[in-house]
Each structure stands twice: as C-alpha cells, then as structure tokens.
Amino acid sequence: MDPFRRAVQQLARLPGVGERTATRYAYWLLRQSPEVSTQLADAIVNLRTGIRECETCCDLSPLSPCLRCADGKRDPSLVCVVERPQDVGAIDAAGEFRGRFHVLHGALSPLDGIGPDQLRLRELVARAPDLREVILATDPDVEGDTTALYVAKLLAPLGVKVTRLAHGLAVGTAIEFADRASLARALQGRLPL
Amino acid sequence: MDPFRRAVQQLARLPGVGERTATRYAYWLLRQSPEVSTQLADAIVNLRTGIRECETCCDLSPLSPCLRCADGKRDPSLVCVVERPQDVGAIDAAGEFRGRFHVLHGALSPLDGIGPDQLRLRELVARAPDLREVILATDPDVEGDTTALYVAKLLAPLGVKVTRLAHGLAVGTAIEFADRASLARALQGRLPL
Numbered sequence: 001m002d003p004f005r006r007a008v009q010q011l012a013r014l015p016g017v018g019e020r021t022a023t024r025y026a027y028w029l030l031r032q033s034p035e036v037s038t039q040l041a042d043a044i045v046n047l048r049t050g051i052r053e054c055e056t057c058c059d060l061s062p063l064s065p066c067l068r069c070a071d072g073k074r075d076p077s078l079v080c081v082v083e084r085p086q087d088v089g090a091i092d093a094a095g096e097f098r099g100r101f102h103v104l105h106g107a108l109s110p111l112d113g114i115g116p117d118q119l120r121l122r123e124l125v126a127r128a129p130d131l132r133e134v135i136l137a138t139d140p141d142v143e144g145d146t147t148a149l150y151v152a153k154l155l156a157p158l159g160v161k162v163t164r165l166a167h168g169l170a171v172g173t174a175i176e177f178a179d180r181a182s183l184a185r186a187l188q189g190r191l192p193l
Numbered sequence: 194m195d196p197f198r199r200a201v202q203q204l205a206r207l208p209g210v211g212e213r214t215a216t217r218y219a220y221w222l223l224r225q226s227p228e229v230s231t232q233l234a235d236a237i238v239n240l241r242t243g244i245r246e247c248e249t250c251c252d253l254s255p256l257s258p259c260l261r262c263a264d265g266k267r268d269p270s271l272v273c274v275v276e277r278p279q280d281v282g283a284i285d286a287a288g289e290f291r292g293r294f295h296v297l298h299g300a301l302s303p304l305d306g307i308g309p310d311q312l313r314l315r316e317l318v319a320r321a322p323d324l325r326e327v328i329l330a331t332d333p334d335v336e337g338d339t340t341a342l343y344v345a346k347l348l349a350p351l352g353v354k355v356t357r358l359a360h361g362l363a364v365g366t367a368i369e370f371a372d373r374a375s376l377a378r379a380l381q382g383r384l385p386l
Contacts, residue, residue, distance in 0.1 A: 062197070
C-alpha cells in the first residue's frame with residue numbers, strides 16, 4: 001500500500017482520531033525534518049517494550065516492582081484500589097494518601113464482556129494477608145459501584161477492612177448548581193458537626 | 194527518560210495534540226497488543242522515507258514523476274497551481290479538471306517568513322515553456338490572493354495564459370445567508386445570461 005495511505009490508516013486507529021485528523025497528522029509529519037518521525041516512532045516502540053505491569057500493584061511502570069511499591073515510606077498495609085493507571089497520579093496529587101496502590105485495569109461491566117477475570121483481582125487477593133485496610137477509589141458510576149461491592153465481598157472473609165472514598169458535593173460547588181446524584185450522596189453521607 | 198513520559202512528549206508534538214490527548218494515546222497504545230505499536234511506528238517511518246516530492250509538480254508521492262505527471266491522458270500544457278498537496282485531491286474530485294498540477298507548498302506570508310524562495314516557484318517557472326495555461330487555485334484569503342498575483346506577474350513575460358478560479362456564491366448558499374466577501378466577489382465576477 002502507498003506509504004501515505006498506510007500512515008493515515010494507522011494513525012486513524014488512535015482513539016478519537018478519524019481519517020481527517022490522521023491525514024492532518026501525516027501531512028504535518030511530512031513537513032517536519034525526518035528526525036521528528038524517527039523520534040516519534042522510537043518513542044512509540046519503546047513505550048510498548050519499556051513499560052510493563054508492576055507484579056505487585058499492576059500499575060504501569062518501567063520497573064517491577066514499581067517506584068511506589070519499592071518506596072519504604074509508603075504504608076504497605078494500606079492500599080488504594082483504582083480502575084486505571086491514570087487514577088494513581090490523581091490520588092497521589094491530592095496529597096492525602098501515603099499508602100500503596102492497586103490498579104484493576106477496568107471496572108466490572110458484563111455488557112462489555114468485562115467480568116472479574118478481566119480485572120487484576122487475583123493479584124489483589126494475593127496481597128490481602130499483608131493488608132490492614134483497602135480503600136476503594138473506583139468511579140462513582142454504575143460500573144464503579146458494582147466493582148466496589150464485588151471487591152468488598154471478595155475481601156470481607158479475608159479480614160481486611162474495606163472503605164470507600166466519600167462522595168458528595170465537590171469543593172466549591174454551590175448547592176444551587178450541584179447535580180442531583182451528588183446531592184443525594186452528600187445527604188446519605190452527612191457527618192455530625 | 195521514562196518511556197511513558199517520552200512517548201507523551203513525542204505524541205504531544207502532533208498538531209492540535211496537548212499533553213492530555215497525548216497521555217490518552219499513550220495509555221491506549223499500552224492497552225493494545227504490541228503489534229499495534231509496531232505497525233504504527235513502521236507506518237510513521239515509512240511515510241517519511243517512502244514519500245518524496247515529484248520532481249515535476251512537487252506534489253507528495255511515493256514515485257517521481259508522480260502518477261498524475263506520468264498520466265498521458267492528462268493535458269500536459271494545462272497546469273493548476275495549488276498551495277498544498279491536500280488541494281490536489283479536492284480539485285481532482287470535482288471532476289472538471291483533466292490537466293496537471295503544481296504544488297507550491299505554501300502561500301506568500303512575509304509575517305511568517307514565507308517569501309518566494311520558500312515556495313516551489315523555480316520549479317513552476319522551469320515548466321513554463323511547455324505550458325499553455327496556468328489556473329491559479331490558491332485560497333481566497335490575503336496570502337492566497339498575494340500569491341496568485343505574484344505568480345501571475347512571474348509568468349506574464351513567459352507567454353503563459355494565467356487564470357484564477359472563480360469566486361462567488363457557494364452552490365446551495367441562499368443569498369440571505371451568504372457572507373459579505375463571497376457576495377462581493379460574486380457581484381464583481383457576474384456573467385451575462
């Protein structure tokens with residue numbers, strides 16, 4: 001196939017990229033020096049060969065165990081369970097959590113064919129003997145709620161305390177403009193003053 | 194550098210791609226089989242090594258002369274001058290033109306540092322002895338208009354007839370909703386019925 005057509009076809013596989021955007025990328029690459037293409041191609045290949053799942057927490061990392069699992073200053077008995085690798089950085093950035101992580105790589109969604117076997121649950125259960133508390137930080141949607149319940153049931157007989165992130169009003173939200181679901185959760189989770 | 198950070202950095206160089214989108218692409222690539230990354234990387238490298246400028250018309254093509262320049266059924270004395278390789282396909286698709294092309298690779302724009310030397314004008318002048326008519330199909334904006342005038346002046350002493358695409362109402366546009374510039378051009382270019 002013509003190298004141009006093939007490049008467009010391959011670039012159009014990226015998420016959210018259609019043929020129009022892929023064509024734009026291809027013409028842009030043709031206008032740059034050849035090194036730009038080589039560097040991009042190298043980075044893409046190295047990404048896939050240089051990043052693996054940490055054998056403990058299943059986060060994506062160039063090292064296994066990853067830097068967080070190897071960090072002695074993080075409480076090894078406190079684990080925050082998230083759906084995606086992206087969530088790890090978000091929770092770390094909040095600055096409230098100094099434990100370790102566990103990445104499920106998805107949430108239960110029978111309609112999409114994602115059952116317990118597709119998630120890193122076996123790896124989580126294997127860590128249970130060393131754990132004091134597991135904080136479930138799955139998304140506040142149907143899949144995330146289902147997954148949280150499933151994990152809680154899985155860990156209950158193993159003597160691990162299971163908690164879930166609080167849901168309620170986002171900081172800075174005026175009650176007038178809060179969505180109904182968040183308001184309902186804020187009422188259910190109200191605390192004594 | 195961490196292969197993930199480097200991949201995000203490289204992907205974020207693509208036009209219109211910020212760090213957020215680049216991160217999304219990187220995580221997507223990590224979720225696919227390794228072949229997806231290899232195929233994409235190969236296609237990017239082959240794009241740059243497999244596509245060159247046709248020595249006659251300066252269009253981008255895996256071959257030189259390109260397929261259009263080698264097509265004996267296209268009138269070699271009639272040449273349509275466009276700014277970008279993308280424009281060639283658009284004009285061909287209109288089905289009205291059976292001549293050859295010439296791609297300038299840009300339009301005159303002194304503020305962006307694009308002068309006559311940055312365009313493929315020397316290559317166009319070299320073709321002039323074989324040409325009967327040159328149709329200027331640069332964009333109807335300041336840079337395109339300037340470029341059209343410049344090319345017309347360049348070719349005038351060489352005895353080539355120079356024409357420009359008609360501008361006016363787009364087919365299907367109601368006069369009520371036509372933009373002022375198009376309406377002005379439609380009045381200037383009115384034809385006897």
